[in-house]
Amino acid sequence: EVQLVESGGGLVQPGRSLRLSCAATGLTLDDYAMHWVRQPPGKGLEWVSGISWNSARIGYADSVKGRFTISRDNVKNSLYLQMSSLRPEDTALYYCTKSPRGIAVAGSYFDFWGRGTLVTVSS
Amino acid sequence: EIVLTQSPASLSLSPGERATLSCRASQSVTTYLVWYQQIPGQPPRLLMYDAFNRATGIPARFSGSGSGTDFTLTISSLEPEDSAVYYCQQRSDWPFTFGGGTHVEIK
Numbered sequence: 001e002v003q004l005v006e007s008g009g010g011l012v013q014p015g016r017s018l019r020l021s022c023a024a025t026g027l028t029l030d031d032y033a034m035h036w037v038r039q040p041p042g043k044g045l046e047w048v049s050g051i052s053w054n055s056a057r058i059g060y061a062d063s064v065k066g067r068f069t070i071s072r073d074n075v076k077n078s079l080y081l082q083m084s085s086l087r088p089e090d091t092a093l094y095y096c097t098k099s100p101r102g103i104a105v106a107g108s109y110f111d112f113w114g115r116g117t118l119v120t121v122s123s
Numbered sequence: 124e125i126v127l128t129q130s131p132a133s134l135s136l137s138p139g140e141r142a143t144l145s146c147r148a149s150q151s152v153t154t155y156l157v158w159y160q161q162i163p164g165q166p167p168r169l170l171m172y173d174a175f176n177r178a179t180g181i182p183a184r185f186s187g188s189g190s191g192t193d194f195t196l197t198i199s200s201l202e203p204e205d206s207a208v209y210y211c212q213q214r215s216d217w218p219f220t221f222g223g224g225t226h227v228e229i230k
Contacts, residue, residue: 045159045167045210047219061218062124095166109157109214111178113166 002026002112004096009117012086020117022079022096029098030054030074033105036081038092039116048094049081052105059105064090086121093118125149125213129222137230142198144225146211151191155215158187158196161224162207170209171196203229 097110159167
């Protein structure tokens with residue numbers, strides 16, 4: 001069974017950092033571009049960041065550029081999101097998602113999603 | 124950034140009725156338009172990609188159309204399990220953007 005399992009969320013004060021992880025089972029991540037998409041409580045979806053299969057190409061939403069860093073470890077079959085200088089508006093459920101095989105990171109859509117990890121930024 | 128506007132924001136229909144959901148882009152995305160379904164408490168599920176291609180396992184009652192800036196998701200005969208929020212997403216240009224969603228309620 002294919003699974004993407006996010007972890008690392010929690011309550012954090014504004015200005016602090018947090019690192020999210022996404023562990024994949026049932027598939028080999030290095031076949032796919034990977035992304036983080038977030039959803040504030042009760043609101044819609046926002047793409048956060050994406051990374052190509054070999055980490056050669058990376059993109060960020062303007063709202064997180066310079067504060068968040070996406071990375072991956074294909075040996076560990078895992079995806080990461082290092083979040084720093086966190087703001088209350090970063091409060092959201094963070095989903096790890098994959099793109100279909102053969103789809104470039106720059107033209108991605110998301111064919112499988114984890115269940116998300118909740119990040120709450122509050123003092 | 125390409126802005127996607129979905130309409131209506133919500134609709135309430137009976138089982139067996141036809142639902143028509145709209146997604147309008149602020150500039151052309153050719154056919155690089157994707158639809159997701161999100162049932163409360165669950166992650167989004169891929170429904171359609173590139174405007175009119177059904178994802179694996181999606182029933183034939185779901186269909187998509189459109190190109191350029193105007194797109195439609197049609198559910199031909201609503202089932203109770205279709206109660207959800209439906210989002211469109213463009214994959215034409217970074218940053219990828221989503222519409223605000225249409226909430227479909229089954230009476």
